[in-house]
Amino acid sequence: MLGSFGVGKTSLVRRYVESIYDDVYHTTVGVKIDKRSLQVDGTDVTLVLWDLYGEDEFQKMRWSYLRGSSGYLLVADGTRRASLEKALALEQKVREEVGKIPFILVINKSDLIQEWELDPTLEAQFIAKEWSILRCSAKNGENVEEAFVQLTRKILA
Amino acid sequence: MTMASLLPGFLKQLGYVLLQRNGDGTYSLLSEAPGWFTQLWPAAAGSGDNPFALAGTSPFLDNFLSDAEEFWKTPQAGFAESGTWIETGNSGEQIALEARALYLDGKPLLAICSPEKQFQERVQVLQTARNSLLEHEKLLREIQKKEILLHCIVHDLSQPLSAMRGSFDCLALETNPENAAKFIELGKHASEQQESMIREILNAFSAELQADLNAEQAGNSTPDLLEAAQIAISTLSPAFAAKGVRLGLGEQISKQMNWKVIGEETRLHRIFSNLLENALRYTPTGSGVTIGIEDDGAFLKAYVDDEGPGLPADLRPAEMFALFGRGKKSGGKAGLGLYFCRITVERWGGSIGCASLAEIGSRFWFRLPKAVLNGKPAPAKKAKPAMEKVSVTNREKQSALRILLADDQEDVRLLTTHQLERIGHEVLAVSDGKAALESAKGGRFDIIFLDEEMPHLSGVEVARSIRELQNHQEKRSALVALTGNNTPQDRERLLASGFDFVIGKPFRLETLDAFLLDPANAEPLDTLPEKRHLQESASWEDLLQRVGGDEKLLRKMMKTFLRETPQRMEIMSKALQRKNGGELSSVAHALKGSVSIFGAPHAVQHAQSLQDLGRISDFPEAARVYGFLQEEIAKLQQNLRGYAKETRAQSSPRSHEEKPKSIGTKKRKR
Numbered sequence: 022m023l024g025s026f027g028v029g030k031t032s033l034v035r036r037y038v039e040s041i042y043d044d045v046y047h048t049t050v051g052v053k054i055d056k057r058s059l060q061v062d063g064t065d066v067t068l069v070l071w072d073l074y075g076e077d078e079f080q081k082m083r084w085s086y087l088r089g090s091s092g093y094l095l096v097a098d099g100t101r102r103a104s105l106e107k108a109l110a111l112e113q114k115v116r117e118e119v120g121k122i123p124f125i126l127v128i129n130k131s132d133l134i135q136e137w138e139l140d141p142t143l144e145a146q147f148i149a150k151e152w153s154i155l156r157c158s159a160k161n162g163e164n165v166e167e168a169f170v171q172l173t174r175k176i177l178a
Numbered sequence: 179m180t181m182a183s184l185l186p187g188f189l190k191q192l193g194y195v196l197l198q199r200n201g202d203g204t205y206s207l208l209s210e211a212p213g214w215f216t217q218l219w220p221a222a223a224g225s226g227d228n229p230f231a232l233a234g235t236s237p238f239l240d241n242f243l244s245d246a247e248e249f250w251k252t253p254q255a256g257f258a259e260s261g262t263w264i265e266t267g268n269s270g271e272q273i274a275l276e277a278r279a280l281y282l283d284g285k286p287l288l289a290i291c292s293p294e295k296q297f298q299e300r301v302q303v304l305q306t307a308r309n310s311l312l313e314h315e316k317l318l319r320e321i322q323k324k325e326i327l328l329h330c331i332v333h334d335l336s337q338p339l340s341a342m343r344g345s346f347d348c349l350a351l352e353t354n355p356e357n358a359a360k361f362i363e364l365g366k367h368a369s370e371q372q373e374s375m376i377r378e379i380l381n382a383f384s385a386e387l388q389a390d391l392n393a394e395q396a397g398n399s400t401p402d403l404l405e406a407a408q409i410a411i412s413t414l415s416p417a418f419a420a421k422g423v424r425l426g427l428g429e430q431i432s433k434q435m436n437w438k439v440i441g442e443e444t445r446l447h448r449i450f451s452n453l454l455e456n457a458l459r460y461t462p463t464g465s466g467v468t469i470g471i472e473d474d475g476a477f478l479k480a481y482v483d484d485e486g487p488g489l490p491a492d493l494r495p496a497e498m499f500a501l502f503g504r505g506k507k508s509g510g511k512a513g514l515g516l517y518f519c520r521i522t523v524e525r526w527g528g529s530i531g532c533a534s535l536a537e538i539g540s541r542f543w544f545r546l547p548k549a550v551l552n553g554k555p556a557p558a559k560k561a562k563p564a565m566e567k568v569s570v571t572n573r574e575k576q577s578a579l580r581i582l583l584a585d586d587q588e589d590v591r592l593l594t595t596h597q598l599e600r601i602g603h604e605v606l607a608v609s610d611g612k613a614a615l616e617s618a619k620g621g622r623f624d625i626i627f628l629d630e631e632m633p634h635l636s637g638v639e640v641a642r643s644i645r646e647l648q649n650h651q652e653k654r655s656a657l658v659a660l661t662g663n664n665t666p667q668d669r670e671r672l673l674a675s676g677f678d679f680v681i682g683k684p685f686r687l688e689t690l691d692a693f694l695l696d697p698a699n700a701e702p703l704d705t706l707p708e709k710r711h712l713q714e715s716a717s718w719e720d721l722l723q724r725v726g727g728d729e730k731l732l733r734k735m736m737k738t739f740l741r742e743t744p745q746r747m748e749i750m751s752k753a754l755q756r757k758n759g760g761e762l763s764s765v766a767h768a769l770k771g772s773v774s775i776f777g778a779p780h781a782v783q784h785a786q787s788l789q790d791l792g793r794i795s796d797f798p799e800a801a802r803v804y805g806f807l808q809e810e811i812a813k814l815q816q817n818l819r820g821y822a823k824e825t826r827a828q829s830s831p832r833s834h835e836e837k838p839k840s841i842g843t844k845k846r847k848r
Contacts, residue, residue: 051262
């Protein structure tokens, strides 16, 4: 799980693994690992989910954490344009550090879509890069399962 | 007892476990196992002196051991760090861990610790920092939205202004009375358009304030001034840190005192935030801003001191808190913030002000009634003056009145004086508050009209002074506020300040007449003429005239319009569904251009609104306006189709008498 701080990475994992959502923002310090087994197109898979802290001036990302990863969810908060810009930068950095691996851009907080700041210029950049994009909500569960399943499919492909 | 024998227990006390990496990749325990280690790695903890494997026990540790193996390849000083990770204990508790690979005494070692206390402290610090960053981001977004909105407002208001100016220019050169009349009509139409826009802006602003007021009534009404100051400091600290400006609370504030005031928590935070933002804007890097709170009798007073350049010498404190008071001078924003502070503080029965400090900087202060006064809640509002006391009697209404008019706008002064004198009243017109007060001292006026915002002394200040002067006099002049801030809240505020009546600006001369005839029943806030100039008026002849009489061209344009408009409406509808503000704005702009060819000012107005709303991504409001636009477009299309059908059926063009009807609709009420 990669993305700026406060975009909802931990909330998405908790929603997916434990079906729990907490409205209060709890910052993640360090790395937390969760697991969930699922079946995708007849194949049994165990996802080992690395919930990484959101990088900012207080915590720098250790790229060694991505070593051996099969894919990632790049998470942004639709209500914060800065987090979407950060997602663009993170994807580039991942390519530089560990090469091209499957990922999906998850734009979280679709329950607050009226407050989204996804302007056409930014959306055009995502479309031009042919990224897989999913609008999700950890709060109401919209597309959360779908995001992990789609990523698994990409990894298995 | 030796140091070597103490070490294992000592490490355990510190929360560390020390492992030696053996040549075959297994590990041996060198220290006593702390509880968390026994819980997470039970096999290793119970292995005694036997080597054990760590690989495969934790995905995170597996990842770090790759780095550790790399480090252990060569004996060296220093260490490789894992960073913090979280494991889940047997009861579901979160255990924070950190690992280090190092060389000691020529042996490759792995130290793992659980820095629980430091971890919790770090979480707390980061939580506060990130909450503040999120708040700061939110604040910046609000500011940006406000700037875009103001840009749109200025842009829209300047359009009819150009039309008015053009009309005046043409009028100055025109000798033909018929043409002159057209230009006058054009100018009047543009002024009404502008007036309509101003009222919509004020209504929107009024709605926002009303929403705030409702929240205030629903919520806690005795917030704590000190708590609010502390929250504001915590929220804005990142912004101050980014600029290198110190922000803190004054040292003399007693934590034991009851700092509760009349007000509402959220809006009190907003007042502090607005004052701090204002201070930050003018305070140079390296200097400081301090919030102070002190007891002030029945009130509590809060102030924000900055070390900036101080207030401009030519600026009166009251001007700082006027609507759009500062403009963009000296790096300031649009000036809604301080205005908000003033009207909010005054509504709660308090006051607000500012002054330059003796040596450097300025102080912005406000005071609010204490929440508890003699065991009872302090009164928040002042009593409204009784209408009966006003000295405009029926007899006076029918005869000439002595009127004092104070307004710093020359054109308003001239027109109003002209109108009042024309209907037989005696008028003395002055251009500022000081002159108004001087003139009013004689007490010979029946009515005194005071513009709210004037140089030297504001209308409110003059009104208060006049009321004090007339306290012991038998005759009281009726005080009428003339104000551009004519929301219901402003009206209430002005009435509470000592005025008897409030007339909104720009006002019509008919409104003034009606007021003088029957002040008690006159509409206090001027109202818009609903239909006269906002009706569609593009007849077939008008349309033909617009295209230079070329009927073929007009038909072609109508055909194109009827073909393209449904597509544009569809694109806008989809843009609304997808929350694509840029696309919505761009298509609304294009549609506005094509609609304006056929007159249809209401459709044009709605398209303009959609263009603006798209720019600020206000989708709920855009959806509402889209509904209005759909209705207007449907009517316009219907009329155009009617024209097309009828004129096609005719062998010759129709005369004016045959096509008297107009297209479009009346202005709808919202």
